[in-house]
Amino acid sequence: MAMEGRPVRLVLDSSVLLEPSASADGGGGSGEVALAPGAEALLRRLRYSNLGVAICYPEGFLERIASLYSFGYSPLPATSGNCSPNDLMLEWSRTSSCFYVTSSIDQSLFSELRNQDWRVLSVDPRELIFFSGPGNDCGELIKDPEVFKVSRLQELLLTLATLIKREIGSSSVLVVGYLMKQSREEDYAKAKVDMVLHKVTDEIVKIDPNSSFEFPKGISFSAGMSEIIRPSLNRFVEEHPDFCIIDPFRNIYPLLDRHQIQQILVQLQECGTEGKPRLRAPHSLKVNNFHDGKLEKQLAEAKLSFPLIVKPQVACGVADAHNMALVFKFEEFSNLTVPLPAVLQEYIDHGSKIFKFYVIGDKVFYAVKTSMPNASFLKSSSGGEPLTFNSLKTLPVATKEQLLETRVQDSKLDTTLVEEAAKSLKELLGLTIFGFDVVVQEGTGDHVIVDLNYLPSFKEVPDTEAVPAFWDAIRLTYQSKIGKSHT
Known part of the structure; x- marks a missing residue:
């Protein structure tokens, strides 16, 4: 978050971040001081914002917290129990849009801050009230309509974003929310x-x-x-x-199922022209068990031959979705532990190179990564057993020696072909941001899409390219x- 042409300063009072008991005694005692529920998540998110953030606290625990999250540290002087803005805060008010967040109530402080054009937010599940007399525990309870009330700490960022948008007064500013781990x-x-x-x-x-x-x-x-x-x-x-x-749940739903993913990819078979590489889905077969007497016949009808990669039908979101196996002969199905139902997919020798494509709106990016070695290398190390692995944690990646042996057969990627496929997938899926993996088959030069997923991390795409494309999308x-x- 940031204001256009004018920086935003956010000052967090200690009462917002600490447990109530710690705030009451100043946090300077010998007892253990703890952050309030939601405070750690708030600090983590603010760390990567474009806001100028400071924590107001005289010394001790929160000074260490400010340092940990790379925030500025602004001690707030107190006289007779009342706080007042220091010189730094007064300077901010002349150059920035300033917000002060507190859970304690102090009318004199609020008035002084508002006189300096600060916006005051109070995080308190109760109706905002304060005592009219400083230091008077029995003062008259009154409301302050100029203080923005936030009932929970978890709502602070959204409230703050809304206020910033209001100050900018521009319809080009969007307030957005997110949900993820x-x-x-x-x-x-x-x-x-x-x-x-x-x-x-x-x-x-x-x-x-x-x-x-x-x-x-x-x-x-x-x-x-x-x-x-x-x-x-x-x-x-x-x-x-x-x-x-962005994007609707129903549009993401097909990507939870590898069998549905295969059906989507099959629709891309028309990509490519005569005399150029062909783009296709891998040959595959869905099975409900590995002991069906008709399985051998079904494999032949699906144009599948060994080795086969066996994947759970459920593609993501559960613990064993990435537990897979490479099977080199029919007998190895007998003790296979891959969750059922499963998708049997042809294993494609691809020179240990995989191309990871990222679609962000109308932009398409890709990166090259080392992948699994050719089947002959894997079979020699399998010991006559199926090779089991977790594709996120224990994926068998080609060694330097194996890469050298396959380099002479290196196939070139046809980026134009794959970018055409990316546009077709965008229409088929109705998604704004997704990723897919492509391997180039040795010998045939076929471009085969072996995986399709929603909202990848884009770690391989430089921020200078990914971030503008992300916001544009x-x-x-x-x-x-x-x-x-x-x-």
Whole structure:
């Protein structure tokens, strides 16, 4: 968050960040001092914002916290129990848009801050009241309409963003929210990007692949998602039809199922022209068990031959979605532990090189990464057993020696062909941001899409390219949504 042409300063009073007992005694005692619920998450998010943040506290615990999160440290002088802005804060008021956040009530401080054009926010679940007389515990309770009330610390950033937008007074500024697990949130925050969309798959705890795959049937979400977030969001969308979700849950749903992913990829078979490489989906077969007497015949009908890579049908959101195996002969199905139902997919020798494509709105980026070695290397090290691995943690990657042996057969990537496929996928999926993996088959030169996923991390794309594309994609999707709602 940032104001256009004018910086934003945010000062957090200690009463907002500390447990009430710690705030009451100043936090300087010998007892352990703890952050209030939600304070750690707030500090983590502010660390990567464009706001100038300072913590007001005389000494001790919060000074260490400020240093940990790379914030400025601004001690706030106190006289007879009353705080007053220091010289630094007064200087900020002349050059910046300033916000002061507190959970304690002090009318004289509020008045002085407002006289210096500060905005005051109070985080308190109760109705905002304060004592009219400084230091008078029995003073008259009165309300202050000029103090912005925030009932929970978790609502502070959204309230602050709304106030900043109001001060800018521009329709070009969008206030957006996000929902995802902490690790993915930090991936985006470190790139100076406040997250603007959800990754609902991070909140999935169980998927029943035998149910009808029509959102949200067959999916069990985390308690917070099931009981609070998703119902509230659904109600909000129903009440505000112009509201834009990037991307709708139903559009992401097919990417939870590897069998559905295969069906989507098959629709790209027309990509490519005569005399040039062909883009295709890998040959595959869905199976409900590994002991079906018809399995051998089904493999032949699906144009599948060994080795085969065996993947759970459930593609993401559950613990064993990435537990896979490479099977070199039919007998190895007998003791296979890959979760069922599963998708059997041809293993493609690709010179240990995989091309990771990222689609951000109308922009397409890619990176080259070392991948699994050719099947002959894997078979020699398997010991006559299926090779089991987790594709996120224990993926067998080619060694330097194996890379040298396959370099002479290195196939070139046809970027134009894959970019055409990316545009087709964008239309088929109805998504703003997604990724897919391509390998180039040795010998044939076929370009084969072996994986498709929603909201990848974009770690391989430079921030100077990914961040502008990211914001452009968000804005264009929003404008498209608003434009359709007004026609």
